[in-house]
Amino acid sequence: MDRLRTLQLRDRLRELLPPAWPRNWRTASLFTAILGLAFLGILRTRKVLSLTGRREREFVEPGLLAKHSSFASFTTTSGHVYPKIRVFYSAHYQAKKLPKDIPLLVFIHGLGGTAAQFVPLLTSLVNVAPCLAIDLPGCGQSDFKPDNPAAYTTSVFAELVSAAIEHYRDAENNQQVVLIGHSMGCSISALLASSASPLQKTLKLDCIIGMVALSPRSGPFTPREARSVKQLSYLPVPVFDLIRMWDRRGGVNSASISRLVGEFADFETRQLQQRFNE
Known part of the structure; x- marks a missing residue:
């Protein structure tokens, strides 16, 4: 009986879903996750632009x-x-x-x-x-x-x-x-x-x-680095913003800042780099 009800529920859901909706639930979950990430990316982009504009107004050169x-x-x-x-x-x-x-x-x-x-x-x-x-x-x-x-x-x-x-x-x-x-x-x-x-x-x-x-680059890109740079250019802006947001975790101690100023940089230098990053 339980199996019959499950099959009936599945058939009913299939009727409710649009024809183009993926039948494979893994694909559907992935599709939903991508949409969610894109939506979060859009919200993040709007927030970053708002904060950046406010900081630019507040910053005195x-x-x-x-x-x-x-x-x-x-x-x-x-x-x-x-x-x-x-x-x-x-x-x-x-x-x-x-x-x-x-x-x-x-x-x-x-x-x-x-x-x-x-x-x-x-x-x-x-x-x-x-x-x-x-x-x-x-x-x-x-x-x-x-x-x-x-x-x-x-x-x-x-x-x-x-x-x-x-x-x-x-x-x-x-x-x-x-x-x-x-x-x-x-x-x-x-x-x-x-x-x-x-x-x-x-x-x-x-x-x-x-x-x-x-701080010049010591040599040309390796083939792998060149491919990575090219692949980045195909990323949608919201997804790229999400990657940047993840890279900035930790504030002044984030990987995005340490990458540029070094692990042993003082707090003031890190703060300055954080402002330039934003």
Whole structure:
């Protein structure tokens, strides 16, 4: 009798389910779980955007950065237009009394970073030489424009930095340039500084006399790493946000922060990295 009732209940459920609904309960459970994760991801994304906006409003930038920052539009040699890029530029306060051959120091942040990460260095180096830094598109205070994915490759970022350099350096006195890159900024710097760079044919790079690499990658991606990066690009945004949320478990002691600042970083450094991550 119990078996008969079970079979009747199963048949009744099948009648109620839409024709396209998976008959295999494992598949159905997996499908439901994916929908649930996607829904949670959407809620998480909305919450992150809300918190990020509020934190950006509450955050007060260091005085040096605020005093010497402005917004500019740049067009790269490949035709990409960036309508609103935050630029930090500080000429030496005694520039008229100094030799004309002092180089321009150009700071290039890493993936997801911001020019604000260089404030400890800038505080000292603005007294030595003129300094330039930008927030790359979608980072810091720069707009996430244009929408074309082709405008966000490493080589196009190098073109953007080159355009900023040409706008601010003293070309009339043949001012030279020293690049200071962090993480992905090292790759951008290498594209600009290397004599073997494919950009040598299209950009004016003769003014670059050197580069300083902070935490550069020691070698190219392995085939496995390259495949992993490619696979990440196919993930839906809500799922990617869930992975990021999982990676941030632990707050200032999370894996996402230790990965960048090291296991033995002090609390203040971890707090700063947490703000940049968000």
